[in-house]
Amino acid sequence: MTRSIRVRAPATTANVGSGFDCAAVALDLWNELVATRDGTGRPDTHHLGIGAFARLAPVDGWRFEFTYHIPRSSGLGSSASLIALGLVGGAIAAGREPDAEALLAEGVPLEGHPDNLAAALVGGATLTWGGRIEKLADGVPAEPIALRPRDEQVATEHSRSLLPISVPHEDAAFSAGRAALLGAGFATGSEALFAAALDDRLHEPYRSVFLADVRADLPASALGATLSGSGPTVIVWARRGTAAECLSELLDRWPDVEATALGVSSRGAIP
Numbered sequence: 001m002t003r004s005i006r007v008r009a010p011a012t013t014a015n016v017g018s019g020f021d022c023a024a025v026a027l028d029l030w031n032e033l034v035a036t037r038d039g040t041g042r043p044d045t046h047h048l049g050i051g052a053f054a055r056l057a058p059v060d061g062w063r064f065e066f067t068y069h070i071p072r073s074s075g076l077g078s079s080a081s082l083i084a085l086g087l088v089g090g091a092i093a094a095g096r097e098p099d100a101e102a103l104l105a106e107g108v109p110l111e112g113h114p115d116n117l118a119a120a121l122v123g124g125a126t127l128t129w130g131g132r133i134e135k136l137a138d139g140v141p142a143e144p145i146a147l148r149p150r151d152e153q154v155a156t157e158h159s160r161s162l163l164p165i166s167v168p169h170e171d172a173a174f175s176a177g178r179a180a181l182l183g184a185g186f187a188t189g190s191e192a193l194f195a196a197a198l199d200d201r202l203h204e205p206y207r208s209v210f211l212a213d214v215r216a217d218l219p220a221s222a223l224g225a226t227l228s229g230s231g232p233t234v235i236v237w238a239r240r241g242t243a244a245e246c247l248s249e250l251l252d253r254w255p256d257v258e259a260t261a262l263g264v265s266s267r268g269a270i271p
Helices: 048-054 078-093 100-111 114-122 156-161 169-188 191-197 209-215 243-253
Strands: 003-014 023-037 062-067 125-129 132-137 143-149 222-227 234-238 257-261
Touching: 003 078, 003 114, 023 078, 023 114, 023 143, 023 169, 048 062, 048 078, 048 100, 062 078, 078 100, 078 114, 100 114, 100 132, 114 125, 114 132, 125 169, 132 169, 143 209, 143 243, 169 191, 191 222, 209 222, 209 234, 234 243, 243 257
Parallel strands: none
Antiparallel strands: 003 023, 023 062, 023 125, 125 132, 143 234, 143 257, 222 234
16 A cells, blocks of 8 residues: 655754854745655665654655755755654654654754754754754744855855864853843844844854855845854845845845745744
8 A cells, every 4th residue: 555754844044143053943945755655665765864764764665755945055954854854754654743852863863963953843943952942933033035155055064164173252252142142032032132143253253254245234124144054055134024125135235146035934844
């Protein structure tokens, strides 16, 4: 008997400025999986999504069809999305109710960092630490616009290799304070707190000249800008209701950059 499982998982933007390796927001851009059990499949478990599925259920006899809408190596959580697809699909195939923190534990060895994966699993604005996930809100008090330099990709390993072993105490204190503001901005929906949090001295200055250039010439309707994951994508956070205006101005400023207004997704891969 043929059986099919359909799963969708969103893109994500991790760190969100000061929330290095713990904060992420799910975006309304999706990868998809249709897994069909018909006895004929010979799956390649080197594929991230299939490998994630295999951590929870046998893959023999399953056929996997992935639809990719999230650009790879862009800083928008494409690998986390694939892993989330496989984990949720595998849980369903095994007859298990998908549990976010249990799936996170299964997926971190594949993903390496929990922030993107947590948001891909549950949606909204999330914090993760020590294997735990806290979804603080379904959305954020801003509208994200993704600026992606055309034909540029950044490997996470390379981006992390650019980070210094230590930073000045003043910079560490600055980022710690902004991280506290970020969590408060997520939880309260305060535009002022969220805008104040969109800066960092721990990782962003070492990773992206493009981010510095964008910040130097932001539209008046923008609250700020952050590096998305490891980059190269930069997220410009427009005030609510101004995304179209902000996007138009950004296209004028950066005609050679791919710019896309993306909503925040309150939903993740877990049904």
